[in-house]
Amino acid sequence: MAPAARHRVTPAPSSRRADPRRTVDAVWRIEGARVIATLARMTGDVGFAEELAQEAVVEALQSWPQQGVPRNAGSWLTTVAKRRAIDAWRRRERLDERYRLLARGLAESGEDEWQPIDDDVLRLVFTACHPVLSRPAQIALTLRVVGGLTTAEIARMLLVPVATVQARITRAKKTLAAARVRFEAPDPNEWGERLGAVLSVVYLVFTEGYAATSGDRWIRPDLANEALRLGRVLAGLLPREPEVHGLLALMEFQASRFAARVRPDGTPVLLADQDRTRWDRAQIARGRAALRRAGSTGRGLGPYGLQAAIAECHAVAPSVAETDWRRIVLLYEALGRIAPSPVVELNRAVAVSMAVGPAEALRIVDRLAGEQALRGSHLLPSVRGELLARLGRVEEARAELLAAAELAANRRERSVLLEKAAGL
Amino acid sequence: MKYMLVMRTTEEAVQAAKEQDFEQVINAMGAYNEAMIKAGVLLAGEGLADPAEGVVVDFDAEEPVVTDGPYGETHELFNGFWIIQVSSREEAVEWARRAPLGPGSTLEVRRVQEAEDFADYADNEYIRKEAEWRRQLGTE
Numbered sequence: 094m095a096p097a098a099r100h101r102v103t104p105a106p107s108s109r110r111a112d113p114r115r116t117v118d119a120v121w122r123i124e125g126a127r128v129i130a131t132l133a134r135m136t137g138d139v140g141f142a143e144e145l146a147q148e149a150v151v152e153a154l155q156s157w158p159q160q161g162v163p164r165n166a167g168s169w170l171t172t173v174a175k176r177r178a179i180d181a182w183r184r185r186e187r188l189d190e191r192y193r194l195l196a197r198g199l200a201e202s203g204e205d206e207w208q209p210i211d212d213d214v215l216r217l218v219f220t221a222c223h224p225v226l227s228r229p230a231q232i233a234l235t236l237r238v239v240g241g242l243t244t245a246e247i248a249r250m251l252l253v254p255v256a257t258v259q260a261r262i263t264r265a266k267k268t269l270a271a272a273r274v275r276f277e278a279p280d281p282n283e284w285g286e287r288l289g290a291v292l293s294v295v296y297l298v299f300t301e302g303y304a305a306t307s308g309d310r311w312i313r314p315d316l317a318n319e320a321l322r323l324g325r326v327l328a329g330l331l332p333r334e335p336e337v338h339g340l341l342a343l344m345e346f347q348a349s350r351f352a353a354r355v356r357p358d359g360t361p362v363l364l365a366d367q368d369r370t371r372w373d374r375a376q377i378a379r380g381r382a383a384l385r386r387a388g389s390t391g392r393g394l395g396p397y398g399l400q401a402a403i404a405e406c407h408a409v410a411p412s413v414a415e416t417d418w419r420r421i422v423l424l425y426e427a428l429g430r431i432a433p434s435p436v437v438e439l440n441r442a443v444a445v446s447m448a449v450g451p452a453e454a455l456r457i458v459d460r461l462a463g464e465q466a467l468r469g470s471h472l473l474p475s476v477r478g479e480l481l482a483r484l485g486r487v488e489e490a491r492a493e494l495l496a497a498a499e500l501a502a503n504r505r506e507r508s509v510l511l512e513k514a515a516g517l
Numbered sequence: 518m519k520y521m522l523v524m525r526t527t528e529e530a531v532q533a534a535k536e537q538d539f540e541q542v543i544n545a546m547g548a549y550n551e552a553m554i555k556a557g558v559l560l561a562g563e564g565l566a567d568p569a570e571g572v573v574v575d576f577d578a579e580e581p582v583v584t585d586g587p588y589g590e591t592h593e594l595f596n597g598f599w600i601i602q603v604s605s606r607e608e609a610v611e612w613a614r615r616a617p618l619g620p621g622s623t624l625e626v627r628r629v630q631e632a633e634d635f636a637d638y639a640d641n642e643y644i645r646k647e648a649e650w651r652r653q654l655g656t657e
Contacts (some may be wrong), residue, residue: 112607119607123556162614165581209605211555318602352632370645371574372631375560 113158118243121150124167125241126326128214130502131171133276134179136505139220140266143238145174145181167209185434185447214239215330219266225272230265230296233258239326251301286418288331292340292397304445317348328383334418337412338387339398345380346404350372361505366412377408399424418448433467451483471500475510487517519560519629520609522616524601527590529619531568545617553601553612564597593623600629 125146132142163169169416221235231307236247237258244262248255279287302316324341331337353367362368384405387398394402403424410416423439438461446454467473480494494514501507526534534542546564553559565571571586588594593604606626611625638644 115605115607116611119605119611122604122608123611166611315604318604322557322602326555329555329557356635379560 096297097441109201113154116162117153117157120153120162120166121403122169124242125171125200126217126239127209127215128170128174129238130217131209132174132178133217133220134210135175137276138270139238139274139276140270141178142174143266145177145264146170179241198349198476206365211330212278214326218291218327218330219278220269220274221270222287222294223269223274224287224290225268225382226265228297230261230268231290231431232298233261234265235323236319237262240323240426242319288334288336291327292336295320295327296340297342297398298323299347305408307456314348314351317344317351320344321348329384330405331384335390335392336388336395336397338390339382339395339401341385342387343402343404345376345383346401346408349380349408350378351361364407369411373406377470380408381405391517394427396428399428403428405430412449416447418444422448435461436472439467439472440479443455443476446480446483451480453481455484456517461511469500471497471502471506471510474500478510478513482513490514491517518606521629522609523595523612523625523627524599524600524616524618525593525623525625526596527621528542528588528594528624530619531596533596533621541565549615549617550599550629553599554640558601559632560602560611562597562599565595568594583650595606596622597623598607605640 098360106365126459128149129139129146130143133139136142136145136161145330152173153166153170153223155403157163167412218235218239221238222231226234233247233250236250237244242250245255246259248258251258253277299317299320302313302318302320321341321344324344325335328341338492350364350367352363353369353371356362380401384398386403387394387401403421405419406421406424422441425437425444438457442454442457442461445457455477458473458480461467461479462473475497478497480488481490481493483486493512494510494517498507498510501510550559550562568586568588572587573584573586575582575584581596599612601609601612603612606628609626609628613626618624635641635644
């Protein structure tokens with residue numbers, strides 16, 4: 094076994110001396126979730142646990158530059174935080190059962206015997222994504238306590254001021270305390286819904302990175318990579334949940350196209366026009382492996398799994414023409430049955446136009462239009478315009494594309510639609 | 518960003534490792550790998566077979582010199598690697614520090630080049646070809 098040596102932060106043997114702050118942040122990134130999860134189980138309060146852990150981090154910043162980083166840094170942080178908890182309770186004279194348990198545990202276990210429990214991390218994930226919290230609060234708290242990011246890092250990734258992130262986290266902790274949310278995994282009867290909330294928080298983090306709705310960059314890989322990391326953590330915690338693997342697969346496939354999705358000048362490139370040689374094949378292989386795991390649970394694919402299966406069809410196709418559009422149509426049909434939405438139906442229409450022909454697809458789109466679906470969105474008229482153009486109905490096509498351009502919110506999208514209309 | 522943790526071990530330490538209880542080594546490495554998988558950072562990793570099976574091709578002289586392994590006691594051997602996806606060099610170093618390795622071993626922490634590192638050479642014929650090679654390898 095490796096010796097129980099201590100690694101010095103300063104003076105560092107390397108010419109690039111390590112910055113203590115960055116070293117502590119790195120340790121926190123690795124250990125943070127497990128430290129908070131352990132403390133939350135002991136205190137029953139995620140907010141209090143997070144504050145205690147913060148205090149331990151401050152102590153580490155003072156101590157480690159002189160003493161070196163302890164071999165088992167997570168255990169060190171947990172022990173220091175536990176002492177702080179006991180101090181706080183002593184001050185408040187709350188020498189109840191929890192205090193005694195904690196004090197006894199501290200006396201019995203040495204620094205190296207700390208055994209974080211995966212179930213505690215899972216409870217932490219469910220608590221951070223608890224339905225009493227707003228979506229922005231869930232996202233900030235998840236990135237903070239599960240992702241182990243600093244508030245400054247979260248602020249940079251979400252492109253909001255640090256004070257905003259701090260306020261969201263503070264409010265989230267207060268809300269959890271006020272609602273007396275217990276530190277536990279959900280009951281079986283609400284499991285599906287609660288897991289759904291966790292997955293949508295992770296996917297929102299990803300999509301914000303994948304198609305950034307704010308900021309000057311269209312793709313923000315750091316945010317998307319953070320979501321992938323959370324997805325992999327979840328896959329380790331919940332190996333028998335098909336949708337966890339389905340979501341991970343979907344994110345891997347979508348992230349595999351990052352390099353091909355933007356031109357050097359920053360403008361986006363649509364799937365059909367992307368240079369497929371620039372897709373990340375290792376990432377696609379990881380996506381396919383995750384999708385296989387989703388399928389092998391024997392419980393069928395859910396909405397994320399089906400979307401991943403559709404993304405896989407594109408990922409393995411050498412070109413648009415050589416894509417298995419028939420399979421994509423079937424997958425959209427399945428998706429439409431378990432998660433019906435006009436957007437899914439419109440996507441199915443596009444797939445039908447490729448697999449069968451524009452006339453078949455137009456029937457689906459016309460039915461959607463008849464139901465007044467997707468009103469106010471440019472999506473339906475732009476698809477309808479494309480289909481009419483392929484059918485040679487030029488005048489109608491032009492009218493639809495111009496209508497779509499009117500509705501497009503994004504300036505670039507609008508100019509693409511206007512160009513198409515003018516080119517007919 | 519991706520980092521490769523490059524494991525090097527002296528011939529001596531490789532021989533010493535053979536004396537160890539192999540199951541214990543497997544357990545220690547397994548626990549380390551599992552920790553990185555659970556943290557969502559491990560992308561790939563491989564260990565290399567006995568250096569006695571290997572050869573070294575040395576380019577010091579005008580003509581490359583081929584030497585059969587093993588190569589002598591003080592020779593440092595490339596012994597395996599991990600590729601991890603992390604958010605900073607410091608985090609990669611923290612993971613490296615946790616590897617269950619002992620005296621005679623080193624881990625070199627190196628950033629893996631990404632497409633962006635070649636952004637100025639995007640039109641180079643071989644850079645373009647490489648993307649195609651990767652595609653073919655990946656789809657097999």
